[in-house]
Each structure stands twice: as C-alpha cells, then as structure tokens.
Amino acid sequence: MAAGGTDKDFKLVIPDRAVKCKDGDDVTLRGHLSPEISAVAMEIRWFKGTDCIYLYRNGHVIEGRGYEDRVSVDPQQLQRGGVSLTLRSRWEDWGVYTCQVISGGHQEEGRVGLMITYWDDWDGLWEITAAERKKMEESVQSLVQALWFCGSCPSVVLFCAALQRLCPAAGQVTPAVLPVVPLTSDFKLVIPDRAVKCKDGDDVTLRGHLSPEISAVAMEIRWFKGTDCIYLYRNGHVIEGRGYEDRVSVDPQQLQRGGVSLTLRSRWEDWGVYTCQVISGGHQEEGRVGLMITCKSSVSLL
Structure with a gap:
C-alpha cells in the first residue's frame, strides 16, 4: 500500500x-x-x-x-x-x-x-419522415402476405369468435366475413400519453381511442415499433409481428367503443417509439407514444 x-x-x-x-x-x-x-x-x-x-x-x-x-x-x-x-x-x-x-x-x-x-430529442420523434412511412408500409405488406396462410391461426379464430359474440346480429363471423359497419372519415385518433413506463416483463397498455366514440370493428388498425409492424388488424384478421407472437393484443370488446389500445408483454428490447395508425376508407389517423422499460431492481435498493 x-x-x-x-x-x-x-x-x-x-x-x-x-x-x-x-x-x-x-x-x-x-x-x-x-x-x-x-x-x-x-x-x-x-x-x-x-x-x-x-x-x-x-x-x-x-x-x-x-x-x-x-x-x-x-x-x-x-x-x-x-x-x-x-x-x-x-x-x-x-x-x-x-x-x-x-x-x-x-x-x-x-x-x-x-x-x-433510447432518445435525446423527444420532439423530433413525433414527426414521421417519408423514409419511415415507406418502411412502415413495406412492413405492413409483408404481414399482409401472411394472411393467406393464417385462416386457421388460433389468434385469428379466437378474435373472430370474440367479434361474433359482440355482434350476434351479423351472423357467423369468419376471417373472410365481418359485420358490415359503414366506413367513415369523421373521427380523430387520440393517443393520450406522450410516454408510458413499465417494468421488464410486465404487461403495459399503449392507449389509443377514436373521437367521437365510434366502432372501429370495420377499420384497419396498425401498431408499429419504429418502422416494424408488430400488430395488424384487417378484415377481422389479426397478425402479430415476428418476435411479438402471443405478446401483443387489442381487446375486441374495446373496438366496438372505438378503443384501439395495444397491450404488450414487455421485454428489455421493447423500449422505443410506437406508432398507431387507424384507416377507414381513404381516411387515416395516426399517433405516437414512447415506451420506457425499467429494471425489476428498484434504484431504492441503493
């Protein structure tokens, strides 16, 4: 010494x-x-x-x-x-x-x-660039191609069964047949949170809803992490992005009330910026929310 x-x-x-x-x-x-x-x-x-x-x-x-x-x-x-x-x-x-x-x-x-x-400039993250939009659309199309192979997919069957219970007057609901709901462009997408935080491994909800409170059952709903589509609802089909299987969901009951919130079972790598898009006919609304993942160990342990 x-x-x-x-x-x-x-x-x-x-x-x-x-x-x-x-x-x-x-x-x-x-x-x-x-x-x-x-x-x-x-x-x-x-x-x-x-x-x-x-x-x-x-x-x-x-x-x-x-x-x-x-x-x-x-x-x-x-x-x-x-x-x-x-x-x-x-x-x-x-x-x-x-x-x-x-x-x-x-x-x-x-x-x-x-x-x-994950980021320094919060304000800059809420503008979607043309390059991002192109990659987002390509990601959606890659998921759409999978629709041809998922007619018996459990997530699709269960989702359609849930819609059937919600809309009994519409007759049997299958991946190819949905209740007829008039398309509308008279709505806005509301993402109430700028950012949400959860612990690694917990379920977290990225909230979103339509205003006024109209049904989103016949609309297309997309959720992205960055430019990767992680959840796609279209024509009654539900497709989960690679790596998000059995980890993402939209409650079919909330669709009737215009709710499009995404529930995610979180992992470390889920930290980032998420985009929700809702499409009805030729009208599209979108919004973004940040997700921060904290460790299970609290800093209070210090």
Missing part, C-alpha cells in the same frame, strides 16, 4: 446515486478512495446485481461473461485511488452496480444505478 495509509485508512466514495447514458455509449461508473491513496495493491470488484463483471486482483484483470472487452478500469487512476469502471453499454446493462474494494481485512463498498436511454 502507498505510504501514508493503512489497510483500514480509507473510504470508498461513489459520488453518483445513478447515471444515465444512451444505448451503445461508453459510460463511467465513478468511484474513488478517500483519502487519495494508491489502489494498485488492493482488490477491486464490480458487480451487476450479484454477478461479478470485473475483477482486479494481484495485478490481473478478469472480465465477467458477456462483458469481455466492454469493461475496464484505467490503470493510471489506480495510483491516485480511482476505481471507476468504464462500460460500453447495451440495453440489458440497465440495473444496479456494486463496487467493492478490499485491502487486507478491510472492505469498502458502494452502489450506483445505471439507466439506459
């Missing part, structure tokens, strides 16, 4: 309660010893949750699985008592990190939260 200190004559200081960065950026989880003494001869550990992602011991460095070439502690800062961890971030890195510094029989530790963001 450097002169002027003993194995118990230091404290570990973690100055930030939480830090934030964009997915893919390098972020530094700051930590240093007080007083400013050398940490070269000490053992330094960094954990994500309970998994050790970085270990410095006896001059050797071991990086945890999945963190190879993504975590580092600057060796020059060790001389000055710096133990900050630099991490090249990914979505799944959101969480609580613990630093432990051990010297002889003395151990110090501290925690910091890391939040991964």
